Amino acid sequence: MKKEMYNKKTVFSCEVFPPKRNDDIYDIFKTLDEIKLLNPDFISVTYGAGGSNSKKTATIAAYIQNICEVDALAHITAVGLTEDSLLSLLDELKQKRVQNVLALRGDKPRSMTEEEFEARYYRHASDLVKVIKGNSDMSIVAACYPEVHPESASMEEDIKYLKLKADLGVDSFITQMFFDNDLFYRFMDEIRKAGIDIPVHAGIMPITKTNQLGTSVSLSGSSVPKKLSNLIAKYGEDAEGMKQAGTEYAIAQVEDLIAHGVDGIHIYSMNKSDVTTDIYNAVF
């Protein structure tokens, strides 16, 4: 990512995902046209593990980069990739003038058996980082987990591999969503003690619908503090009330993070420009 963006106080970015139906691609373009007005430092676009939707990831990243004129960060997951398919994906992104990738391992897609997942060509995000570094001039971002990756035995072990990713040339991290800032601050202390000094973008997911808890949040393994579960209990049935309370919760989280000098705020927009705009306008 461009180093100059860290000259400002707090970097602002967000994430979108490719729509399932091809026909819905125009909806995401419309969302991006709206998010662009916030002048974000970058917008990331997710990648279906196992390669599903990978064409759409590249198409949307190209729209962000060339039509919105905002730096695009294209996610890439190792699961399902071989060296050939990785190199051709990098080539496609380069042709589309996309300069930044978020290198991820990915999780086992439903379509893959346990054996197929175990036999994957690239085992870890760090393997992707090595190949991308060796074959392109792309800037590379990676994922990190303030509450520890669910497969890690300990924070110490997880941080050892984060350090490996940083040493291999990753220029910043984006965190898994978290709802308790104290967990993030503890994590930051630990990674800085371990000698990881690259910027970390805090991933914030506004909870504006009760069903988000059953899907993205439970998959992420992130803990839900009592204050947030109380809000959900209070407004769960009231869609407008939930949206407002969830947005206010995210705003309070972001304000506190900025007061603590966070490098960047990365909003998991869920393809909704209105909530992202409300958060941006409240704090930036």
Ligand code: FAD
């Ligand atoms: P890794 O860095 O490989 O880590 C996975 C586990 O292996 C950890 O326990 C780690 O400690 C350990 N480990 C790491 N390196 C090594 C090593 N060299 N040797 C041994 N152990 C190691 N998924 C998608 O499918 N598509 C997306 O677009 C997507 N976007 C995401 C964006 C963000 C910001 C985040 C936080 C996650 C995203 N994910 C996405 C989910 C991600 O793919 C999963 O969390 C996955 O389980 C781990 O990916 P990783 O890149 O962190 O893996």
